[in-house]
Amino acid sequence: MTRPLQVVQAFDRAVITEIAVDDAAALEARLATASRTLLNRDAWLKPHQRSAVLLRTAELLQARQGHFARLIAQEGGKPLVDATVEVIRAVDGLRNAAEAIRTFAGREIPMGLTPASEGRWAFTTKEPIGVVAAISAFNHPLNLIVHQVAPAIAVGCPVIVKPAAVTPLSCLGLVELLHEAGLDEAWCQTFITDDNALAERLATDPRVAFLSFIGSAKVGWYLRSKLPPGTRCALEHGGAAPVIVDRSAPLDTIIEPIVKGGYYHAGQVCVSTQRIFVHADIADGFIERLAARVQALRVGDPLLERTEMGPLIAPREADRVLSWTEEAVAAGAKIVGGGRLSETTLAPAVLLDPPTEAKVSQLEIFGPVTCVYRYRDLDQAIDAANALPFAFQASVFSADIAPAMRAARRLDASAVLINDHTAFRTDWMPFAGRRQSGYGVGGIPYSMEDMSQDKMVVLRYEG
Template sequence: MADLDKNNTAETLDVVNPYDQTYVGSVPTVTWDKIDEYLETAQQLFKDRKQWLPAFKRISILKKAAVLISQRADELALLIASEGGKPLVDARVEVARAIDGVELCAKEISALTGKQIPMDLTEAGAGRIAFTSKEPIGVVVAVSAFNHPLNLIVHQVAPAIAAGCPVLVKPARDTPLSCQVFVDIMHEAGLPPQWCRFITCETSTCERMITDPRVAFFSFIGSAKIGWMLRSKLAPGTRCALEHGGVAPVIIEESADIAAMMPSLLKGGFYHSGQVCVSVQRIFAPRDKAEAIAKMLAAGAEKLVVGNAIDETTECGPLIRPKEVDRVEEWVNEAVAAGATLVTGGKRLGDTTYAPTVLLEPPVDAKVSKMEVFGPVICVYGYDDIDQAIAQANSLDYAFQASVFTKNLDVAMKAIQELDATAVMVNDHTAFRVDWMPFAGRKHSGYNTGGIAYTMHDMSQDKMAVIKL
């Protein structure tokens, strides 16, 4: 890092390609004095209703931003691959989703409406009419993760803009460049800069920003350990949404078409090298089929091309940091030493890559069985009774998305009813998502609900008028 200004302790944050550690770009960090200025400006914007942006202006800005993103789609996809290690084929999908998300925010503004409240249900309320309207909640601070460096920012920042909230956004230190471009695009689209600020800063400074009493809403995507810690320190009155990881379970039932499900399971488990909060991690299969399913997964995993995400042929990129390869290697070795069968993988391919790995019957108390791997590892377990499989799937403190593969409607409904998850996919992998659906974790996996419309609702507040006739 190099000094940015002799009179300022801020520094430059260098960004590297996680595959070969080559330089990609840099962004300036800011100190508390600058963040304090941003917060004060944002609070004054919110307090002065004459400065609020009317809905038609917010719609116009968001629509123009979507066009600008589409015009820079190739550049953004390469940037995502370069700084985040997501293969180009998947990075292009992320950019397309980001465009859709911004357009959806513009559309959802028309749904930020109140309703009439009946008052004459009792004599006490008679002679009055009442209705509600929506107002922005106030200053939003968004802190994001590395694994979807553009689309996560869209899901946190664009709803704030749509709801009429000033927003300060701090991306992951590994992947700030996509966020910086997105904020620049919003400004180019006509959003006054003071309404959306891009920030990179030191951890202690970030915590000070998050816990500042001027913050009305805190949006966080990251680890459960950090998210719950920050929530415990929020100023009184600050609302929040936390999105953490899961240890996603898949139940395969006797009637399922095993060959047909393989591409879905491989994509769900090894997409972005497993660095997805709802990545397929635990597969429960009938005991007499578990080994065969593990071998079929292994055969598919062995064909995946691991390499630099900016190469067109790459299907699995690097892990975000070399120390994450160390951690995944340690967890897999622990499971194998405790009795798991290594069906394929189980080795590092370099300082920054790990082979797509399939484990059969790791112990239930192994880290790979009870914690989010966030790496290219799928575990397969045999079960004798589907109730046992559901109980094991539900046994952890984490609950996010789950899935079941079956041709039996009764089994599908049983899984939907009994799996502890916010979404149960039938005949699809656990990582399926479209940007307008609710997306949330239960228990340790999160707090409140993501998804464009749901986030806009969280960043708005109701006001009721009661008029005595």
């Protein structure tokens, strides 16, 4: 008999519950069900049915906002205030998907442009790409699931979703709401496992037409290399998001968004602010203000409403972040703050001028640490920001339009935020990692395009 999966609170490791895990037989059953559902074209859900399910699910989720926020805080460690925002975003995401169905359509293809194309009328329609396998991450255990599942439902794809093994409860709760809202189980199934081999079998099964993967670059790119011919995918990884602070930037107003960008969810965000390049003329004042605000962050139990920063997801992650900061300090960086508060909770830290070759300057920290570097020349700062093999979102803070726009044009990023932090996102905007940071474009309407395919119909007529 397969052992149950123990789900614990990220903050104190207390057991929340134990849930049954799925085995190879369960995986085969889910794949067979999804494939059979797709092949029965006469039973495909109509647009109005898909829209109704998504809107009803949004209503149910909104009514249980407090329950889901607490669940996110418990299993994922996100502070309750931010967990509540995640639920609100998830509700909006479901509505976004339903609304997008209204304009999700093909187009007319011009005919009659040559004598050979006369007497024909051509247009495209949208069809589901096929079975979707959605493998998700722990850091937004509800909203990431919405971003993967809602587009699939909106376009009519059967979807099998595997949440992170450490945060499965939010996913299970959302799928239950979808079924309560009237969606037949065959259209959205969960697959619960902590077995990487089984997860790989899900992702690479030839019956899967599209893989949606959110997680580590190492795993994502490996899975992509194993996909059978014809299977498409979207990968969302992370980076070491850069911020450039121009000397014209008003220090009194920029600290708060930068701290939010760097320490939101203890830095466990794929576009978390990590590398901050500050003009030397204002560096001392910037560091003083940044250090004071970071050290004033209220760190602790995410279930307390006053908490601004909670734990890391697991003790091994706290160990890793500490080792990276210690390496940087040993190599000459100065540190403000830092240290361990519990098995999974770290005090937030600021590293000043860590060496370029240090891990904190080269790799995604995914923890409550930001790095500050001084610069004199804007283009040198931009070059340093662009120097890593991954790129996602970037920011520039400036009161002057010229340096802001120069940075916006030259930064290698899929999005450049001007006078805002790197972790800003709305759920309808395109969201994509460049180079090693990802593949494809996220965001609910963009995922709907990925999970669909065009079919052209050409009608020949006389007269």
